[in-house]
Amino acid sequence: MNTANYFRGCEGVDLMFTNRRGALEQIDAPARKPVILPMRPSADYASELLAHEPPGGLRHFAIPELCSTPAELFERPAPTAVWPTCERPETVRACAQTAEAIYRRVDSNRSAILALTSPDDGDGKTDLMLGLAPELAKLAGDTLAVDADYAKPDLSLRLILPICDASTGIYSLIYPTNRTDLNVLPHWSGGSASNWSREWFEDLRDRWNLVLFDAPSLERAEPSPLMRYCDGVYLVVRLGYTPRRAAAESARAIHARGSRMLGSIVIG
Template sequence: MALKKQKLNDAYLSKGLISYIDPESAASEQYRSIRTNIELLPVQEQLRLLMVTSPDYREGKTLTAMNLAVSMAQQGKRILIIDGHVKKDDLSSMFNLSDHIGLTNVLSGKAELMDAVHPTDIGRLDVLPSGTCTDHISELLHPQAMQEIIDAGKEQYDMIVIDGPPVLHASEVKLLAHYCDGVVMVIRNGRTKNESAMNAKETLEFAGAKIIGIIMNQI
């Protein structure tokens, strides 16, 4: 199904999506450095499914996930970014897709992955919004449904990036993390409490998540 390319909501361009609006900036170079570090990780299997999360709200995980995805797409790779934060859907709002079918609809079997994906005007970057299904996502994240998304996504994309919910506020983050090849946790300088960061790290480790790095957000 042919879909019109989604443009970013102008209100979000001023909120730090630096890799898109100023790719030659020092901050964009930092994201490229993080991208390179991820590519050079000494992992046994190729990292194809990455989740970005944070301990709490307002720590910059969504903008970090978007900047990383944009940086990857700028290499000419085909990238899918998924809004896994169903309760808040900031990523979907970035593209005015909050009322579109997406992740929850695919998980519930009411839509096929590629029918719910939207191309963007950013290189080869596509976005899967959070979805309109009202069922609780924890009940939808059963192994078969999630594996079907992963298998279909890996056939179409070089990398899948999930903008996950904050670890300490959503039980589903543990299920999402369990399926990922790697997890990056974002903490915000001057905001994230040490105790919250440690609790989030322990929660992810208990879920069997492969934490590949922690990003200190200065914004």
């Protein structure tokens, strides 16, 4: 499948992930030749591609298949949230290099708020969140991962965290994790994205170096105000699952909602 067809004619698409070398080789050459950084253990293949890296070129990442990451079960909420660990070294390396590429685009002199969204449910957004957040925390320092997907709070479920009442204050619900500099705010009741204010986002900036939202899919109305106050959005799609038209329409919808689309993450 030609990954370029997903976003032909859409603005802001300059970051892709796929685990299929064939798909990468089929990408049509855009106006600026893409940089393809394969994350597979093939030094010769990597050297050949990196030799053609243009300054400011597009970036495509070959990321191994995202696997499920089991977590230890608890009978009651743990004082420290246990962030799942991926046991596939190639996937860990891919996420680390991907995090570096994302973080290079963040202004190091100010806090940043980023969001992951997708055209619909099931595109692998939360799997990607679980892999990227610890690596971004290594680079940014104090990092907060937020489960903002009210219709499908997969991040909280994967971390086995309870859905709590935010009447005593949202910040009281934050868990430290077993990963350095990474904290998590699970899904909470009594809060909709439509009620979030610019002041709350500014308060997040004052407290954290980096805030990463696991946002609802664009099939739902919730992400609109969330993405408007973020510094940038990454759109996650899955090859063979996400319809091309849905991906292209989602990219346009992000721009139409006043958000800055920093790139697209295509999981093969």
